[in-house]
Amino acid sequence: MEMKKVRIGLIGAGRIGKLHGENLAHSVAQADLAAVADPMMNDEMRSWAESMGIKKCYDDPESILNDPEIDAIFICSATNTHADLIKRGALEGKHIFCEKPIDTDLKKIEETLEVVKKAGVKLQVGFVRRFDHNHKKVHDTVAEGRLGKVHVVKVTSRDPDHQSMEYIKVSGGIYMDMTIHDFDMVRYLAGSEVTEVMAYGAELSGAGYADFDDVDTTIVMMKFENGALGVIDNSRAAHYGYDQRTEVHCDKGCVQVANDRNDMSMISTADGVEISKPTWFFLERYNNAFISEAEEFTKAVLNDTPTLVNGNDGLAPVKIAMAAAKSLKEGCPVKVGDL
Numbered sequence: 307m308e309m310k311k312v313r314i315g316l317i318g319a320g321r322i323g324k325l326h327g328e329n330l331a332h333s334v335a336q337a338d339l340a341a342v343a344d345p346m347m348n349d350e351m352r353s354w355a356e357s358m359g360i361k362k363c364y365d366d367p368e369s370i371l372n373d374p375e376i377d378a379i380f381i382c383s384a385t386n387t388h389a390d391l392i393k394r395g396a397l398e399g400k401h402i403f404c405e406k407p408i409d410t411d412l413k414k415i416e417e418t419l420e421v422v423k424k425a426g427v428k429l430q431v432g433f434v435r436r437f438d439h440n441h442k443k444v445h446d447t448v449a450e451g452r453l454g455k456v457h458v459v460k461v462t463s464r465d466p467d468h469q470s471m472e473y474i475k476v477s478g479g480i481y482m483d484m485t486i487h488d489f490d491m492v493r494y495l496a497g498s499e500v501t502e503v504m505a506y507g508a509e510l511s512g513a514g515y516a517d518f519d520d521v522d523t524t525i526v527m528m529k530f531e532n533g534a535l536g537v538i539d540n541s542r543a544a545h546y547g548y549d550q551r552t553e554v555h556c557d558k559g560c561v562q563v564a565n566d567r568n569d570m571s572m573i574s575t576a577d578g579v580e581i582s583k584p585t586w587f588f589l590e591r592y593n594n595a596f597i598s599e600a601e602e603f604t605k606a607v608l609n610d611t612p613t614l615v616n617g618n619d620g621l622a623p624v625k626i627a628m629a630a631a632k633s634l635k636e637g638c639p640v641k642v643g644d645l
Contacts, residue, residue, distance in 0.1 A: 311338040312401075312604045313377045315370035316360075317391060319344040319351045322405055323382035325589065325596060330380070331358040333597045336604040340376060343367045344383070367391060371398045378428075378607055381405060385478070389418045396425035401607045403600070405432040407486060407627075408620040410478050412645065415624060419617040430603045430613035431620035433490040435550075437595035437602070440563035444552050445495055447561040454557025459496045459528075459536040461488045462551040464544035466587055468513050468522070475518045480507070480540060481627040481634075485526065488538045489623035489630075490615075495554050498532035500626050502641050505633040511543055526630050547584030548591050566591055 316327050319342055330339040341362035342355045355363045362373070367383070370376055371394050378401035381391050389409040395402045402422070408415045408431065422429045435441050448456060465484065469477070477483035493499060507521035515522045522543065528536035541549075553562035565584035573580040585591045599615070606613045629640040 309336060310608055311336050312607045313338045313340045313375055314380055315341040315343065315362075315373065315376040315378075315400075316380045316382065317343050317367045317370060318381065318383035319347070319354065320382065323380075324354060325593075326380050326382055326600065327354075327358055327360075329593075329597050329600055331360075334600045334604060336608060337600065341370050341373060343370045368394075371395055371400065376400060378402065378603075385410065389414050392418050392429065393421045396422045396427050396429075399425065399427060401428040401603075403430045403432065403603050404620070406490075406620065407431075407482065407624050408617075410482055410624065412621070412625065412628070415621050419621065422617060428603075428606055428613050429617050429620075430599070430606065431615045431617070432599065433487060433494075433615050433619065433623070434592050434595045434599050435487055435491055436494050436615060437598040438550075438592055439594070440550075440566065441491065441495070441552050444554055444561050444563055448495060448554050448556065449497060453554075453559045453561060456496050456498070456530075456532060456534040456554060456556050458553075458555040459492050459530075459534060460551075460553040460555075460562075461491050461495075461536075461538045462549055463488045463491075463538065464541035464549035466544060466546075466548050468511070468543045471514050471518070474515060474520060477520075479518075479520050479631060480515075480522070480524055480542070481505070481526075481630040482624070484542070485524065485538060485540050485630065486623045486627050488526075488540065489626040490619065491552065492528065492530075492536045492538065493619075493622060495552060496530050496532065496534050496536065498530040498534060499622065500528045500536070500629075500642055501531055502529040502639050503527070503626060503629040503633050504639040505630040507634045513543070515542070521634070524630075524634070528626075548587050549584055550591060 330337040343364040347365040381404040507524035568582040
């Protein structure tokens with residue numbers, strides 16, 4: 307008996323689009339990557355698509371949205387296109403996977419989610435860290451209740467090196483661009499919503515972030531509905547590798563995970579103890595998680611079950627990011643519900 311598959315159209319063939327495309331083509335059994343569209347479609351992209359076995363290549367996403375053979379779309383285009391593409395996809399009856407964020411405007415996100423709801427299609431937002439084996443273990447341990455009530459949630463997330471300033475000037479700032487993953491993560495780990503935020507930040511590297519009203523280092527403290535407290539620390543440039551650690555301290559104990567490293571060996575001699583550095587960047591650390599999130603999306607479509615990262619999960623971290631940016635600017639705590 308032939309396996310049922312979800313026929314998928316990929317919108318956006320940049321770095322993240324190609325990552326998803328290759329996973330869908332080679333590693334997700336129930337996905338059939340049928341088409342790709344990118345307004346900047348060129349010979350290199352067409353060659354890549356051909357190597358993926360994609361027959362349909364377009365320079366206009368409408369060609370995918372209007373294709374009755376496409377069941378679902380993966381939106382991997384620029385952030386400012388996400389909301390409009392989600393709405394267009396929903397109106398055409400396509401199920402939707404969209405990279406974060408949905409948008410940076412709360413009203414536009416809310417309008418988009420209303421269109422999705424009325425259309426009755428599925429929406430999954432690309433907060434991939436939920437699907438990482440390490441962070442999922444922390445979540446599952448807390449969620450099963452064996453450690454009791456959550457007291458403190460801690461997330462460390464540090465990139466290995468600076469992004470280009472050309473990127474930084476259009477990134478939306480550290481909270482919307484980088485910490486947004488961590489805002490989703492603390493909600494996921496705490497099992498509760500963030501109610502209040504206090505943010506501290508600085509440019510300590512001299513790399514030029516201040517020119518764009520941005521910072522390279524930040525600490526964000528949070529309060530949760532369930533009474534727990536949280537803290538996130540971020541750096542744009544931890545030159546030893548991609549530093550990704552989580553911890554939840556509870557009534558009856560604590561669960562924490564360290565970094566994935568290039569190899570897990572530990573060499574001990576009279577001169578000291580040697581271990582390898584953390585994996586370099588998100589492509590190395592999270593590729594298995596990217597595969598898992600795509601698998602879960604296709605299962606939700608085929609089995610008509612809820613997606614694991616829904617529209618509200620796309621909205622809430624944007625609210626927290628906006629609260630953090632406001633807190634940094636004003637130097638005082640900000641209640642998320644006041645936005």
